Amino acid sequence: MSRLPAIQSETSIAIIAHVNPDGDSLGSIMALGLALKKKCSNVNIFLNDELPGRYSFLPEVHLLKKYPSCDVEGFDLCFVLDCGDDRRIGEIDLLKKSKTVVNVDHHISNNEYGDINFVKTDASSTCEIVYSIIKEELEIELDQQIATCLYTGIVTDTGNFRYDSTSAHTHRVAAELLELGVNLEEITFQLYQNNSLNSTKFLGYILNQMEVYFEGKVTLIVVREEVLKKYSLRNDEVEGIVNYARDIEGVEVAAILKEVNSNEVKLSFRAKRDYDVNQLAKEFGGGGHRKASGATVAGKISIVKEELIRKLEKMI
């Protein structure tokens, strides 16, 4: 029996994800939205930010509404996807205006803020949970478009089935999605083979700038606003770089500090085996997973960096 309230064709539905959307949040809101549209006429898929360029190949993204710029009424149901913390949803508080909030997430830091919570911290991705909700709770048939969105979320959040959140179930879901007609060549091309020449040059530059601390156990990458401007990179082109800093022999924790402006820094952390960077991110008011987390911090980048090094020294 479904844990969701009865959904009629006239039920009004909002679907939202976290700010700075990634493949899993975009894949999951689009997949759930496309599925619900088969049943309901009033489905609204909201995005806080611009759609990152590398995800513009996802089907039907023209349906996305940028929500600080549109009038938002209350909804019968508000699905919040891939969002460990209700503070990460952004400016407008859709949650308070909606009758029932459904929280669907796999982050270990999730604080179960929904009226109904589908929180599975052992799922590889929110898309893996949405797959089950569409099939088992909503009993809506998957199609090629929905499968494409779900597959994209799964591959981006598992580092292509590399992270240990990948289970036999994850692979079986992937198998079924491929059979629904997912164009793997196209997804691989769009996500991984279409980097700008500038972002590749930037990677070369940044690997030369990388700082090594605590006998090689920690690597730090500092990205100044002016460098981002020089290479004219989009935000989503910087995301994966912290992985290079982690994937070095002996490194346990890698961090990237990205200067958003002179008084704001975005931190991303990666851990390898024994360290918990979810805890570290929490100390900066953020969160995520044990091995991948982040936070946005007010302050000058040099000060934030000093604070980070102090915290890392205690941790390592």
Next chain:
Amino acid sequence: MSRLPAIQSETSIAIIAHVNPDGDSLGSIMALGLALKKKCSNVNIFLNDELPGRYSFLPEVHLLKKYPSCDVEGFDLCFVLDCGDDRRIGEIDLLKKSKTVVNVDHHISNNEYGDINFVKTDASSTCEIVYSIIKEELEIELDQQIATCLYTGIVTDTGNFRYDSTSAHTHRVAAELLELGVNLEEITFQLYQNNSLNSTKFLGYILNQMEVYFEGKVTLIVVREEVLKKYSLRNDEVEGIVNYARDIEGVEVAAILKEVNSNEVKLSFRAKRDYDVNQLAKEFGGGGHRKASGATVAGKISIVKEELIRKLEKMI
């Protein structure tokens, strides 16, 4: 019914792969060897070269025999795995000395040189074929060690399930292997998170040296012997770098030219969508797949480079 001759406990068996072994060739020879050892007492797994460091975590690799240095008798059965061309097997011609040669491969360039050929060009990897042979032809039960070898071959040859040779079947095999106890965290760590600091610095250097031709459709990386020495890299640490050159917007073909010595060059090619680099590799006496191929060429690197650029100009 099995296509293989009857295998008794005293049947003598050799298992070999191609020179310059990669994850798929090592994974497949080890998996098949460990499986056959459950049934036969005389199983010999041969390797032409040193075991590349990143694969030393594979179970039971101490069983590998380096075959130019040991006396080789004739065998009842000789399995040649992941080898498109019998010239790629190396110095000693085990094939002529063996009663029955079994050719197991997925390369499109395979010329069916075996007495029995299991050539499936739509398989993601030789490991995927070996999985079926162990289960269906040999009817030997898989275990955690065999699964680890097979999983390693599948992930390395599919670029972590990214290449379009990845099928629903590939994912279902992967699911079953994980259920047999494959330690995904360990495989990911050994293959991807344990790069030397030098190889990461080398990546930065090489991305800055990359050459761009034909209005951005071709990228070329030239690696001189002295640079390899300067960074003291192992051969297998250079392998993946050509992918960075391919994965740039607008690039159709990427090539790396690695100077083996003053009169030998190893070429690796990658194509994106419309070009066939198997054909290009054949022109240099090599082979592989449509989108990934290679060759080893005699000659000075500067001369080989000129020849390559001429061929690319015709192709693009």
